[in-house]
Amino acid sequence: MSGSPRTAVPTRSRPLVAFVVTALLTSFVAATYGFGFYLFSQLVTDMRHDIGFDYTVVGTITAAGQLGFLVFALFGTWLSNRFGGPQITVGSALLCAVCLMLIPVTDSILVIGVLLTILGGTAASVYVPLVEIVGRVIDYRHRGKVLGLISSGTSYGVVVNSMLVPPFVGADNWRGLWYSVGAGTLMVTGVAALVFWRLGLFRPQEADRPPGGGDPGATRAESARAGWRMVLVRWVVIIWVMKFLNGFACMPFQNYLSPYLREELGFDIDFAAQVWGVIGVIGMVAGFLVGWLSDRIGIRAALLMCYGCFLLSAVVLVVAPVGVLPLLSGVLFALAFYPIYGLVPAYVSKTAAGAAATVIFGVTNVTQGVGGIAGNYVAGLLKNTTGSFMWYYAVIAVATVVLMVLTLRLPPEGSAEASVGRQPGPADRLVKEPAPSQPTAPVVHTATEVQR
Secondary structure (H helix, E strand, O other): OOOOOOOOOOHHHHHHHHHHHHHHHHHHHHHHHHOOHHHHHHHHHHHHHHHOOOHHHHHHHHHHHHHHHHHHHHHHHHHHHHHOHHHHHHHHHHHHHHHHHHHHHOOOHHHHHHHHHHHHHHHHHOOOOHHHHHHHHOOHHHHHHHHHHHHOHHHHHHHHHHHHHHHHHHOOOHHHHHHHHHHHHHHHHHHHHHHHHHHOOOOOOHHHOOOOOOOHHHHHHHHHHHHHHHHHOHHHHHHHHHHHHHHHHHHHHHHOHHHHHHHHOOOOHHHHHHHHHHHHHHHHHHHHHHHHHHHHHOHHHHHHHHHHHHHHHHHHHHHOOOOOHHHHHHHHHHHHHHHHHHHHHHHHHOOOOHHHHHHHHHHHHHHHHHHHHHHHHHHHHHHHHHOOOHHHHHHHHHHHHHHHHHHHOOOOOOOOOOOOOOOOOHHHHOOOOOOOOOOOOOOOOOHHHHHO
């Protein structure tokens, strides 16, 4: 490998590189999102019996995890602009692996709560730089499907959880499950670090290098400042509001699904695990398929389809959570949830670039974290007031209708109105003459021009 900084992947090797990087990023999302809190939500009943804590503690830990997500989204954005997205993504995955393996070591619920809070944070800091990494490696016309697949990484983690929870819990060995997923995450992180180093992703990209040399951090800082100025752009504000509502609705939906099914509706552990398993299996393909579809029909249309499924899923849990219908609700939720979290970064990736895209997407994760905190608080408040989680699922249905209205207000990705501050990177330049059915690369505009 040459010692000079590598700024672009050779064209012939790009498909293989894109596949490997996509698989690794998907694994990171599977670990930080699919494990951690989602594993805790499935093991909470068994951990409560063993360690001894009540649902006030569970609610506090869940809220703390959302706070960790919020703090790490802000901190991760700053670190990504300072040191580079690939470094922060790998570092966050390593921190996630360490926390997963430390949870079963202690019986202190306080220590476990701190570790879960950090895990919630790594979910944000590993995700924020993805738009930068994808922009450097993946061709413009494929970013929707790739980010859709990466967003489905959570489902791979959920599938692993659903397969491992019954045998480990049946053997009264919930601690062994934490050790297992932690060791797996550590192995994937080591492989990713080696691959990123071999590809030169830890070095600054060409767009970050000032003409004639100089400090690439200065160019990144200027691009980041342009990203912060996007608060004056209408579509950016809409995206931030949508991410708040995504956190408000989607996160509590999953966090309280198992307690709602097992403790309120009377379903057993096997049925709850089956629902989670179906969610995971469908999510494994839903993100990619909807992302692939969004590259053809547009991201706005794909978002509307997802929010329609999400609305129906919530309505089922409110109107008729009986028999196998909660399983149908899980199917609809999986069809919506995983693609949604890939479509938003895909929209940002297709309308902004470099550090500016990282800042814009970083703030979306902050607003999502705030929404998650608010949603978990409101869900707990409604549970204590009414005695049922059902009313919060009714609130989710209303929030989903608002999200559909906001989606209709977004300009199409790639349009002159939507494109801001883009400087085509190596992946963009490979697509010189896209086919008529493919979206064309965005028109280059500076942040100042768009604000005018």
